[in-house]
Amino acid sequence: MSDPASPRSDTFGPDLAEVFGPSHSDGGPDLVQLLTPEGERVHHPEFDHDFSAEELRGLYRDMVLTRRIDVEATALQRHGELGIWAQLLGQEAAQIGAGRALRPQDYVFPTYREHGVAYCRGVDPLRLLGLFRGVDQGGWDPTENNFGLYTIVIGAQTLHATGYAMGMQRDGVVGTGDPERDAAVIAHFGDGASSQGDVNEAFIFAASYNAPVVFFCQNNQWAISEPIERQTRIPLYQRALGFGFPGIRVDGNDVLATYAVTRAALQRAREGNGPSFVEAYTYRMGAHTTTDDPTRYRLNDELEHWKLKDPIERLKVYLRRNGLVDQEFFDDLDAEAKELGHHLREGCKALPDPEPLDQFGYVFSEMTDEIAAQRDEFAAYLASFEGSHS
Amino acid sequence: MTSKITLAKGLNMGLRKAMEDDDKVLLMGEDVGKLGGVFRITDGLQKDFGEDRVIDSPLAESGIVGTAVGMALRGYRPVVEIQFDGFVYPAYDQIVCQVAKYTYRSQGKVKMPIVIRIPFGGGIGAVEHHSESPEAQFAHTPGLKVVACSNPVDGYWMIQQAIAHDDPVIFLEPKRQYHADKAELDESATPEPLFTSRVVRAGSDATVLAYGPTVKTALKCAEAAESEGRSLEVIDLRTLSPLDMAPVYESVRRTGRCVVTHEAHVNLGMGAELAARVTEQCFYSLEAPVLRVGAFDTPYPPSRIEEEYLPDLDRVLDAVDRTFAY
Secondary structure, eight states, X not given: OOOTTSOOOSSSSOOHHHHHOSTTOOOOTTOBOSBOTTSOBOOOSSSOOOOOHHHHHHHHHHHHHHHHHHHHHHHHHHTTSSSOOOOOTTOHHHHHHHHHTOOTXXXXXXXXXXXHHHHHTTOOHHHHHHHHHTSOSOOSOHHHHTBOOOOOSTTHHHHHHHHHHHHHHHTTOXXXXXXXXXOOEEEEEETTGGGSHHHHHHHHHHHHHTXXXXXXXXXXXEETTEEGGGTOSSOHHHHHHHHTSOEEEEETTOHHHHHHHHHHHHHHHHTTOOOEEEEEEOOOOSOSSTTOOGGGTSOHHHHHHHHTTOHHXXXXXXHHHTTOOOHHHXXXXXXXXXXXXXXXXXXXXXXXXXXXXXXXXXXXXXXXXXXHXXXXXXXXXXXXXXXXXX | OEEEEOHHHHHHHHHHHHHHHXXXXXXXXXXXXXXXXXXXXXXXXXXXXXXXXXEEOOSOHHHHHHHHHHHHHTTOEEEEEOSSGGGOGGGHHIIIIIITTHHHHTTTSSXXXXXXXXXXXXXXXXXXXXXXXXXXXHHTSTTOEEEEOOSHHHHHHHHHHHHHSSSOEEEEEEGGGTTSOOEEEETTSOOOXXXXXXXXXXXXXEEEEEOTTHHHHHHHHHHHHHHTTOOEEEEEOOEEETBOOHHHHHHHHHHOOEEEEEEEESTTSHHHHHHHHHHXXXXXXXXXXXXXXXXXXXOOOOGGGGGGTSOOHHHHHHHHHHHTTO
């Protein structure tokens, strides 16, 4: 039996080696890029934006702080303060570019790795730790920042996003021409999720109802140990056409391009022109989670190659080269990152454990007699140990 | 105002009333629009409420339930129709992992007022996957409420109550009853609360527990038993999760005998839970073990022999007889 992922030699389909290139491919000719890995500003005929110096410094700051969140959380896991952490190292530009393209009235459906987007939405990063520490399963109010709860079942949230967008249509907040009113949804997912039925159903529903949703796929090349070639035989962004809406591949390590492309996609959705698919071509520099060991399945070569495309470094080079920052900016940011780290370290350790009886709360909007009886019985059982010594 | 209606009509009227009462109520499913659903439960509703509120969906059950979650998050009260019981499984993940858990996950910050209507049960001579009884799989899932109507009047009230409820409700409709018996509906009456069981026939010798399609079977049993001088009390459970056990315990403590009947498989079915609870709470009143009459632990058979598969009057009466043999 031939390996289905091996390059084909028949005349019916494209040669996979040609389609994908090596696993450290540059993303191909359709990749939208505004800032090269070397920090050179390039222009794109369709997707561009005139970034002010303040915007550029802001995006840089966002990425640095997001990386700090990730580094601190990873360290907290190593110290036993978190059970697990899903790292985003390397995906800062993809998340900040997408997160900053949003308006307050837009709504975000994240996976469990969208720490940078959460930060953009104003969710206290400390809130993200609860799920990974095991003190809650999503410690923020999704209605407060229009940032949904982390969804662990791969791809399930893309349907929620589509339904939410259909709700927006019914609320008359799509295509009114009022920028304060018109809204859209962004659904985050990864390359692995693109194989899920739910994601494909979400594409179909969104297309069928012309729902204002942007499907934002961070193709970080790896679904735990499985390379992108195991999920798809064509570049992911090309799938969109088959569902009837546009797909764009953007350099996900280029915060400027990701911002510009996502902004355009969201605007298109808000204006009532329907869904679109953004493939942010990026790389998972870290492990899938802190329990994963990428040395078992990928070459260090590849990692070294992607290190040269670091999303933060290239913007730093650009800012410096163009005299848009001084040493004070970096010093201030460093102090801010340190403060954030302190907040996370101290805050994490201070997160209270839930009480044993808390597990009975919130199964329903109001407690049922059945669950109340189980709670009371368990409370009496626990109370029976009071005063006794084991 | 009173009228004689079928279960299909009762559900249709109930859905209409719910949509009139609350413009956040949306219907979605396969063929629910122009066609009015394959059973015509949503007949005429798209015409009157428009395509934005009665939504013909793509043919994808996970998509139907998953988008309903999103609509609920946006403040809507989606009522989705799963065309047949056997087609709910593609949506199982969304129901069990998302619909059932969102309120818990959010520590009560998010409500999931979704009703998932499922025509269930057999007896209509259908092909495979069209006659199943998956209720235990949902009743086993924390975070879901599960109810089953058995008659036209309950259909009218219970669907409205389920839609008005803030938690997700799996709403089971005995499809073979849709167009069967008519009953008198008084729309000015005050319905009983949704999550309550009801004694539908008083008796003193044994208690028969039923829901959905087997309520009719149980009532026929009681009539037949009466002619033989035996008095059966029949309870229509109506709610399967949570269970309303108070009327059951009260009844069994009086009768000392209990038979549960459902179309679902006996193994780990609702009857197993009911038997366990009755045994625990009525132990000293029981004259016999709680017996269960349901489907064999085989897949639903070809329809030509489904009458030999479904619990019928004779098999239920046989079980009642056996409780008297102890």
